[in-house]
Amino acid sequence: MSAGIHGRALSIHFAGPKLSSRQLDKYSVRNFNTGRKPLVSRSLDRVSGFLSKWKWAFVSCLAFYCLVIYWPAHDLITESDSKLIPKKFRLPKVRINQPESLKELEALQQESSGFKFESAEGRSFFVEKILTDSTISLAERLQCRADKNASPRVILSWNAGHDQSNLGGCPDWNCELTLDRSKFKEAGAILVAYEDPYVAEHRRPDQYVIHFSQESPVNSHFKIPYVNFFNMSLGFRHDTPAASPYGYFVKLEQESRNKDKNLRFALSPSKIDA
Secondary structure (H helix, E strand, O other): OEEEEEOOEEEEEOOOOOOOHHHHHHHHHHHHHOOOOOHHHHHHHHHHHHHHHHHHHHHHHHHHHHHHHHHHHHHEEEOOOOOEEEHHHOOOOOOOOOHHHHHHHHHHHHHOOOEEEEOOOOOEEEEEEEOOOOOOOHHHHHOOOOOOOOOOEEEEEOOOOOOOOHHHHOHHHOEEEEOOHHHOOOOOEEEEOOOOHHHHHHOOOOOEEEEEEOOOHHHOOOOOOOOOOOOEEEEOOOOOOEEOOOOOOEEEOHHHOOOOHHHHHOOOHHHOOO
């Protein structure tokens, strides 16, 4: 090794073979300069230190993400149209107080995949599905337990526009639809589409008050007079407690399809000749 001074600069010369750039980085930079590690090694050390310091924060964020994204799915029900409907918008199953009635309904379901419906007009057909959304079984929805010998239950359409022409007057369920407001006191249920103080002031505690609307709830400006004023709603949405989707449709079982012209419009007698 030799050294010489040229002006103000100090020149140092090493004797021996010349070193490559990698060798200089490995030996000269670390041993003769400052003793620091190579740049790549220092970067890896920094990343490792950062991860060791914040790893639990990353784990917590990942767990929170999975909880928010995937956990709510257990409270949703997937329908055939691939839509997810929250359970809170669905109806609970109707409880039947008579055990023998429940057994009869189950037996009817086991006999056929559909349900044999016998209308008050004497027609009978097999229904596979009612095209509205409900968790209530098909048999429970179509099996009428009304006392046919009792007086018909009056359903008063206060300002919703229903009368005996709707649902054929509802003979299968032993009901009577009317617009006659003089039957307010004897009505078992009252359909209300628009605000009217009379209903809130004169209703009996055991009367059902049903909000009828064929529009989205966003477009309804009904001011409810008090909490729990309505017992249920009747609208076009399939997830309303009582759905009225601009008509009443059922899917017939195979054994009832295309056998009788009348069956095609059995629920709409006025359309038999269509």
